[in-house]
Amino acid sequence: MGEDDVPNYFAVFNEIGIIAQLARAAMEDQLPDGMILPHFSVLNHLIRVRDGQTPLVLARAFQVPKTSMTHTLAGLGRRGLIEMRANPSDARSKCVWITVAGRRLRNQAIADLVEAFEPVATRFSKERAEAMLPELRALRKIMDAARD
Amino acid sequence: MGEDDVPNYFAVFNEIGIIAQLARAAMEDQLPDGMILPHFSVLNHLIRVRDGQTPLVLARAFQVPKTSMTHTLAGLGRRGLIEMRANPSDARSKCVWITVAGRRLRNQAIADLVEAFEPVATRFSKERAEAMLPELRALRKIMDAARD
């Protein structure tokens, strides 16, 4: 790979970076004041995958340092959106459970997001979105694997 | 757009978010300690577009609040990578100039990045990267326009 090839990849990563930033901002606009993407992502994960997982498992799932997860969970706890209970099978550890309020907030956020994305969805069809997915997934997997 | 269509977009934004995160981490691995992507992005912009621009113009170019740009520029200044001089045509304002050290650091970072991306580049050809670009650009433009 010669120096000349950089711009190609750079351009892709640049566009991807901007889209990620815009999507994040749009998402956070739908969340209550002070809540940010990681808060929502964790709530979503607890529903889509399962709750009762430990903080460390969550940190790995999101590929963030465990100290960051501690902080994110503290924020969710303060807002009454999750509960942390002792892990019955390991006294060092805890289990994270989503509360009724957490579940409700996540569902409302998704509903609001659908609304907010309307203008984009009418201009960029779901078929086009779907068509992009395989290559995005392929690139993500390759980059993930290269992360030693 | 019905509720059922959300997952399609979600999946795309999810992949894009992960790729952005991985690319950012890989990038920051190539930068001196304490330097992060915004530092590099500004240096790069000062070379690729032009230097001598005001902080506010830069903030708009990157779509960040001006207070964030103040902070990023302060970091670059502390490291001797940019210089801020008075704006001869507006006493409220300043102009941002890249230094020799800044130019050198940016060029070295790019060279290092090429090296670091080698494993990805061999598995994901530049042709594939190029092929993704048009739809990424289209999506980015649509989202940008929808941002009122």
Added chain:
DNA sequence: TTATATTGGTTCGATATCGAACTAAAATAC
């Protein structure tokens, strides 16, 4: 012209990220 509004930039405060150091509990070694 002066008075008012707007603009460029910094400061401040609340919150986020994340590595290093710490504590307590478990697992492993011997």
Added chain:
DNA sequence: GTATTTTAGTTCGATATCGAACCAATATAA
């Protein structure tokens, strides 16, 4: 079975993000 190492989680400190409030200079309005 005790000693050592590893593991789960928090605390701490340095730095980042970003809105509100602020100051100084320019532009607009009267």
